[in-house]
Amino acid sequence: MFYFGADRIHNGYQWLEPGTVISTDEHGTIVAVLAPGMVPADADVRHFEGILCPGFVNVHCHLELSHMKGAIPEGTRLVPFLQSVMTGRGLSSAEEKAAAIQQAIAESRQNGIVAVGDIANATDTLLHRQDSGLHIHTFIESIGFTETSAADRFAWPLKVYEQFAAQQSTRTLLRQSIVPHAPYSVSAALFRLINAHAPGGLxxxxxxxxxxxxELYRHKEGEMFDLYRTLNIDAGFFQPSGQTSLQTYLPQLPDRHPVILVHNTFMEEEDLVFLKTSGKTVYLCLCPNANWYIERRMPPAQLFLDSGVPVCLGTDSLASNHELSIWAEIQTLQQHFPALPLETLLRWGTANGAQALQMDTVAGSFAPGKRPGIVHIDSRDRIAMVQ
Ligand SMILES: [Zn+2]
Incomplete structure (x- = not known):
């Protein structure tokens, strides 16, 4: 049996009473969370200065873009950024991509991350997933804005999905689902195919x-048309709804699908009111460092906290971030929103992320039977996995 104490322990939801000790077995499974006074007299407690918390959950990443680290300048805004990704992602060799993915997985683990929601457009990450030591839900993206081509566009993600679905691991959770890339890149017909593929899928x-x-959904204008031109898409058929993007497409998703909404940088208060009355299971995933990298803008995090809609955190890819670190995302949010308590931010980075990825039976909190990993954050903000 191993015993761990610290100046402050966060269990994934909240700070624990000072003097609390976490005990684990040799595999890292939590045996007990011992309140002060309940710790056996002969327990050899290893005490840490600073904070102990469960392993971090990175709800949104694109490991397959790791080779694009530093390739795209900051502050371009999203459409030019996406155009750069499209032209740049194929320029590296398969060996370079594989090395960058391996490095990104190692970096994630060093930064205390134990579970990842990972976007895939192809099978580049397939060979690295099984031995990554990470719990990974692979979100295979489908993209296709033109109604008539939906069946053709769905064939590719389906093929990619089948290869991921055939993979098994006894060490970590490996899951996959086919998902829409973004509302502006997925037609109503493609949304229907995604919904039908795995009813209730994440x-x-x-x-x-x-x-x-x-701007596209409200007025049928703006920079999105630059993207369509690049993609050779005639968007003339598009009918604006006059509402926000979210209010337009979310009703197309059946209620039984839990949905992780990623970024939400330009979400407005009326969207939050809409979400709360929608009856859907929704998580808001914030990637503040990537939003700053691409748009020089922060998501309205305080608004989200006040709304009561659950929030979790992601890093996005190394194409739009300097590192894959949930702790770095928390630090950025602290700088921009000093009123957000660290207790809340740690919950977003651990328990809420595990719930969003449906991995909370193993990760995200200190509770007997779970194996969440134990992260130590020292007074100089250095991260180490204790177990
Ligand atoms: Zn992304």
């Missing part, structure tokens, strides 16, 4: 990451 979608998205 969905993730890039949501309101740029102001251009709501």
């Amino acid at each position: 969905l993730s979608v890039h949501n309101e990451e740029t102001a251009a998205e709501n």
Whole structure:
């Protein structure tokens, strides 16, 4: 049996009473959370200065873009960023991509991350997933804005999905689902195919990451048309709803699909009111460092906290972030929103993320029977996995 104490222990939800001790077995499974006074007299407690918390959960990443680290300048806004990703992602060799993915997995683990929601457009990460030591839900993206081509566009993600679904691991959770890339890149027909593929499956979608998205849905104008030109898409058929993007497409998703809305940088208060009355299971995943990298803008985190809709955190890819670290995302939110308590931010980075990825039976909190990993954050903000 191993015993761990610290100046402050966060159990994934809240701070624990000072003097609390976590005990684990040799595999890292939590045996007990011992209140002060309940610790056996002969327990050899290892005490840490600083904070102990469960392993972090990175709800939104694109490991397959790791080779694009530093390749795209900051502050371009989303549409030019996406155009750069499209032209740049194929420029590296398979070996370079594989090395970058391996490095990104190692970096994630060093930064205390134990579970990842990982976007895939192809099978580049397939060979690295099984031995990553991470719990991974692979979100295979489907993209296709033109109604008539939906069946053709769905064939590719289906093929990718089948290869991921055939993979098994006894060490960590490996799951996958087919998801829409973003509302502005998925037609109503493609949404229907996604819904029908795995009823009740976990969905993730890039949501309101740029102001251009709501300009498209409200007024059928703006920068999104530059993207369509690049993709050779004639968007003339598109009918604006006059509402925000979220209010337009979310009703197309059946209630039984839980949805992770990623970014939400330009989400407005009326969207939150809409979400709360929608009856859907929704998580808001914030990637503040990537939003700053691409748009020089922060998501309205305080608004989200006040809304009561659950929030979790992601890093996005190394194409739009300097590192894959949930702790770094928390630090950025602290700088921009000093009123947000660290207790809440740690919950977003651990327990809420595990719930969003449906991995809370193993990760995200200190509770007997779980194996969440134990992260130590010292007074100089250095991260180490204790177990
Ligand atoms: Zn993304």
